[in-house]
Amino acid sequence: MDLVDKMDENEWNYHGEGNKSLVVSHVQMSRVLRLLKYSSEDAENAPQTTEETFRQMENIVDFSNNVMSPLLGDKFVHSGEVVKLPLEFVRQLSIKVQHHRPAWRCDKVMDIYSGAALCLPNLTTPSIPTHNPPLCVEIKPKCGFLPSPEHVSKDIKTKVCRHCMHQRYKVASGKWKRKSLYCPLDLFSGNRQRMYFAIKHLIEEPQNNFKIFKGGKCIHGDRDEMLSVSSLLQKLRPYFSCGNGRSKTVLHDFIQVLVDSLLSSDEEGDEGVERRLEGRMVCEASLCSTEFLRTDPQPLPRDSVLGRILQVQLLDSLDIEGLLPLYRRVEQYLHHFPKERSRLQIDGPYDKAFLEKLQKCPAEDDGSIEYAVAKVQQYRVAMTAKDCSIMVTLVPRRDEEDGSERAAFSFSASILDLDPKPQDGVRRQQRLDHRVVSAYLRDDPGPSPPLYPECTLLIHPV
Numbered sequence: 001m002d003l004v005d006k007m008d009e010n011e012w013n014y015h016g017e018g019n020k021s022l023v024v025s026h027v028q029m030s031r032v033l034r035l036l037k038y039s040s041e042d043a044e045n046a047p048q049t050t051e052e053t054f055r056q057m058e059n060i061v062d063f064s065n066n067v068m069s070p071l072l073g074d075k076f077v078h079s080g081e082v083v084k085l086p087l088e089f090v091r092q093l094s095i096k097v098q099h100h101r102p103a104w105r106c107d108k109v110m111d112i113y114s115g116a117a118l119c120l121p122n123l124t125t126p127s128i129p130t131h132n133p134p135l136c137v138e139i140k141p142k143c144g145f146l147p148s149p150e151h152v153s154k155d156i157k158t159k160v161c162r163h164c165m166h167q168r169y170k171v172a173s174g175k176w177k178r179k180s181l182y183c184p185l186d187l188f189s190g191n192r193q194r195m196y197f198a199i200k201h202l203i204e205e206p207q208n209n210f211k212i213f214k215g216g217k218c219i220h221g222d223r224d225e226m227l228s229v230s231s232l233l234q235k236l237r238p239y240f241s242c243g244n245g246r247s248k249t250v251l252h253d254f255i256q257v258l259v260d261s262l263l264s265s266d267e268e269g270d271e272g273v274e275r276r277l278e279g280r281m282v283c284e285a286s287l288c289s290t291e292f293l294r295t296d297p298q299p300l301p302r303d304s305v306l307g308r309i310l311q312v313q314l315l316d317s318l319d320i321e322g323l324l325p326l327y328r329r330v331e332q333y334l335h336h337f338p339k340e341r342s343r344l345q346i347d348g349p350y351d352k353a354f355l356e357k358l359q360k361c362p363a364e365d366d367g368s369i370e371y372a373v374a375k376v377q378q379y380r381v382a383m384t385a386k387d388c389s390i391m392v393t394l395v396p397r398r399d400e401e402d403g404s405e406r407a408a409f410s411f412s413a414s415i416l417d418l419d420p421k422p423q424d425g426v427r428r429q430q431r432l433d434h435r436v437v438s439a440y441l442r443d444d445p446g447p448s449p450p451l452y453p454e455c456t457l458l459i460h461p462v
């Protein structure tokens with residue numbers, strides 16, 4: 001699709017960015033443009049030609065439409081469409097947005113050469129008329145389970161979740177100043193109290209896992225837009241005034257509404273995500289009270305946004321360590337038979353056949369190349385689900401007849417950033433896994449001695 005030639009950069013504002021793309025939003029229409037970025041120093045990462053960039057964008061849309069949407073549910077996924085922008089518009093836009101960009105993201109530059117972009121609905125400005133602007137909450141939940149013990153070499157990986165281990169490495173390497181106490185396993189637990197604590201920790205230390213938008217503008221979570229919790233609560237107060245308006249109640253009600261929306265499911269009698277996760281949903285690093293951790297696990301509704309994401313994350317059944325021999329089998333095979341790359345759909349096309357092969361992968365390794373490829377593809381899809389974000393839209397309702405004390409909201413959820421992870425990302429994951437675990441074990445002071453050790457009364461003769 002060609003957007004009209006007369007695109008005006010004054011009608012688009014900087015909206016946000018991640019590691020791979022930069023997003024601008026239209027001042028009136030509920031639309032965003034997502035443009036690719038690449039490292040200014042690393043010419044190899046820069047798409048070589050305009051055609052290649054367009055192919056990459058089409059691949060993103062195909063992967064989202066044909067692979068992630070059937071797996072996650074089409075009500076959650078908006079794949080958007082590839083558009084061709086006038087180059088002069090893109091150049092002016094890149095100049096305009098530059099001073100809004102956070103310094104720590106400026107190691108990459110926006111692609112100004114191809115004119116390729118993804119046009120998507122702006123999920124932070126739903127077009128629903130309300131007395132208060134809608135609140136949108138973006139959560140990047142990360143991996144919600146522990147790997148199975150049979151595939152990992154370090155015991156710690158079966159006790160402390162990846163996100164919590166990664167925190168130490170991120171703080172040590174200077175990515176973040178402070179550790180976040182958020183634990184994804186609490187968020188994915190389905191237990192309301194654990195979810196409450198997970199969200200409270202996200203609010204306190206959002207890092208890149210949490211943002212709040214009010215009327216389309218980020219008010220909390222961006223490094224530059226970081227409010228103290230008390231001034232955030234001031235901004236949220238108008239939405240929760242039916243309680244007594246005290247900060248504690250505002251925070252409590254806000255989190256409860258978020259928990260409701262994350263657990264909401266259309267399916268009646270939804271029996272919850274499989275039991276095979278028993279014992280792999282509690283992280284020893286979580287500060288959640290052991291009282292909550294010990295309570296019977298409440299099943300996460302399968303059809304809820306979190307349930308859907310968790311099921312796709314679970315396609316990583318072997319952990320990076322168990323996957324590695326299969327990845328090597330694929331790499332060796334491609335080394336000997338490079339032309340097989342396209343038959344095996346290593347880099348796409350991401351069509352129905354790709355999804356079918358991935359879903360029909362036999363349970364046992366039959367030694368074939370097809371088995372190895374399917375497991376690697378399952379892992380890559382799981383990686384996408386471990387790195388995606390949820391956008392929850394909360395639209396305030398006036399529920400006079402409801403008579404309840406709590407603020408009333410209609411909510412909906414979408415899932416964003418569903419790009420395919422590259423095949424060689426497996427190697428990067430392996431190196432990172434090693435670094436994260438080593439950094440965690442290096443700093444680990446070991447189990448702390450019990451506060452009241454049993455039978456350690458020392459009786460001194462007097």
Ligand SMILES: O=P(O)(O)O[C@@H]1[C@@H](OP(=O)(O)O)[C@H](OP(=O)(O)O)[C@H](O)[C@H](OP(=O)(O)O)[C@H]1OP(=O)(O)O
Pocket residue numbers: 018019020166208383386387421425429432
């Ligand atoms: O590897 P991880 O777990 O650190 O995840 C990366 C993210 O870091 P995080 O830990 O969430 O701060 C990272 O996020 P940030 O740049 O840190 O905001 C990206 O999402 C990266 O994905 P991609 O390579 O851009 O496709 C993510 O990489 P992959 O998902 O490709 O591994």
Ligand SMILES: Nc1ncnc2c1ncn2[C@@H]1O[C@H](COP(=O)(O)OP(=O)(O)OP(=O)(O)O)[C@@H](O)[C@H]1O
Pocket residue numbers: 015016017018019020021022023032034120121122123124138211387389416417419
């Ligand atoms: N459709 C959308 N509507 C509103 N905001 C969006 C939309 N898509 C992206 N954003 C905003 O732009 C930010 C960056 O987008 P996105 O997460 O897709 O970037 P990325 O570079 O692919 O991320 P990553 O770092 O995970 O690779 C998001 O965190 C979100 O705040």
